[in-house]
Structures are given as C-alpha cells and as structure tokens.
Amino acid sequence: MGRPPCCDKANVKRGPWTAEEDAKILAYVASHGIGNWTLVPQKAGLNRCGKSCRLRWTNYLRPDLKHDNFTPQEEECILELHKTIGSRWSLIAKQLPGRTDNDVKNYWNTKLKKKLVNMGIDPVTHKPFAQVFAEYGKISGLSIQNARNHIHLPNNTTDMESNQFPFSNGTPHDKFMNDQLQLNYSTWDSKETLQTHSFTQVPPSTSCNGTVYTYSSSFSSVHSHVHTMPSSSSTSTWNEFILGHPFTSSGAEQKQGIFLSNSFQKENPSCGEVEEKQPVEEASAMDSFVDTILARDKQMLMDFPPLLDVYLDY
C-alpha cells in the first residue's frame, strides 16, 4: 500500500499557470511567507496541488531568480560541479545565485550535454569516449584491441553500420553511449592516443564570480596511476573506500561539506562552494576506481577458488 496522494489529482487544475494564479501565490507569500504548502491552495484560493504551488514559486516566481541566459561563467561552474558531484542539480544550483535546480538541469540536458558530446567527452563520466570504451574493455579483462573485438568497437564502419553496439544493458546511459559511439566512430582510432581533458584556470577577471574555468581538451597518452586502495590488512572497509572516494557521487556527497567550504569559496564567495581546481590527475580518478574494483575482484577469486569457474561479466 503506497502513500496516499498529496491532493485529489482529479479535482485540481494542472498545466500552465495563469497570471492570475501567479498573482495569488505572490500575494499569499507576501502576507504569510513560505511554508506549509499543502495549505497554500486553500488559503490562497487556488485550485492547485500544494506541491505544484511550491514548484511554481521556487522555479519561477521567487523574486531572486534570474530569467536571463546562463553566462559562460555559470556554464563553467556547472561543468566543473557536474564533473565532481554528478547530477546533484540542487547542490549545483546553490552555487549559482538566482538559478534553480530545474534551470540547471534543463540547461545541462539541452545545451551542455551536447556541447561535451561534440567535444568527444562522455557527459556522464566527463571522460573522452575513447577512454570510456577502453575502460569497458579493461573491466572485461580485455586489452583495448580485444575490447574492440569483444564490444564491437569499430575497426571500420561496417561494424557500426550493422548496428552492433557494445553497451547493451539497456540502461539510459548504455543507450546514450551507443548513440555516441555511432556518432563518433568515424573519427575514433584506438591506436590514437586517448583524449584527456582538464580545466584550466584563467585569472579571475570575471567568473563564477571569481575564477574562470576553461573546459579544454587535448590529446595525450594515457598513463596508469598508482592508487590508494584498501589492502586486505587495512582496517578500513571496502564500503568506506567507495563512500570516501571523492569522485563517486556518494563520496563527493560526503566530502562536499569539506570541499565546498574550502578555498574556492574563499576566492569565490558568491559562486562560492566549488571545488578547488583539480589537476590532470583528476582524470585518472575513475581509473583508480576501476583498477581498485579489478584488484578486489582478483583478490576475491583467489580467496574463493570455486568462483574461478564462474565467468564474471560486468
């Protein structure tokens, strides 16, 4: 038995708000303030769901909202924060005065995601597609070339033209990656060095109120990295490691209280709580995670030999 609906959906108005309804919300908030939204429709004389009233207020009517286009500086903030904490739109929006989570989310989905894709960067991981594909092979225990064979990375156009796509779990991200693979295969070459990207800090003239981050791409070789990971003798648990990892969303969430209040905010008091610029090593963070998973997997197989007979396919 689920939770009862917050209102009688059959008898409340839905869809676009009229100026008259907006005026009622504004008048109500002006005299009563914000809070107890379930009572707002009744008290304000609106035939709307309370939740809908709250959304209308927070996303549109709030006097402190900006309704103009996103600035390049705001864009850089969003990119940097999304790279660090993922699609935590409300957290990102809090760093952008006058913007709502809905604004940021829409801007990301309609503009920034495409922009990254055009740059050859996977908007989910913020890593070059080539690197993501390479890691897919790595997770499967395959070399890049074998990965290409295993997941049908394109040696030539025929694979792609025959619609054999590697990401086949049916998740939205898989579908997206397949789409991007299709879009990018013609220029991709596994022998080519992999593309990495990083933020370059530009002297603080404008900014997300201070520091400008230029999202740039460059071609370079991919290096393996030595990573910290929980050893079998470590007192920390695997779960703690994952939770504590700054580039997993949960880890970022845990740490946001720390990094969001540190140096960046000092330098950028209003845009504020953005992580200090990370150097190129950041791009390897996901490598670290993947490598660690693989190492742990290996350890498990050693600990539990019967599992050696089981084919583990991620």
Added chain:
DNA sequence: AAGCAGATCAACCGCCCACCC
C-alpha cells in the same frame, strides 16, 4: 505558407528523507 523536426523549458511524477508526534 504549411508541415515537420528538433530544441526548449515549465510542469509533473514518484521516490526519498528529515522531522514531528
């Protein structure tokens, strides 16, 4: 000018969590 496709964004949905009793 009409029709269509893609882009945009306001609004909704449903889940989750913190808070209160």
Added chain:
DNA sequence: GGGGTGGGCGGTTGATCTGCT
C-alpha cells in the same frame, strides 16, 4: 522507536517555440 507527513530532489513528459525544407 515507529509511523505519518511535508518538503526536496532527480528524472521525465509534453506543450510550445523555432528553424528548416
């Protein structure tokens, strides 16, 4: 401690706008 509730959140939908043919 546990259940109920309000509010917050991320994902999704769909109406409208815009540009192209």
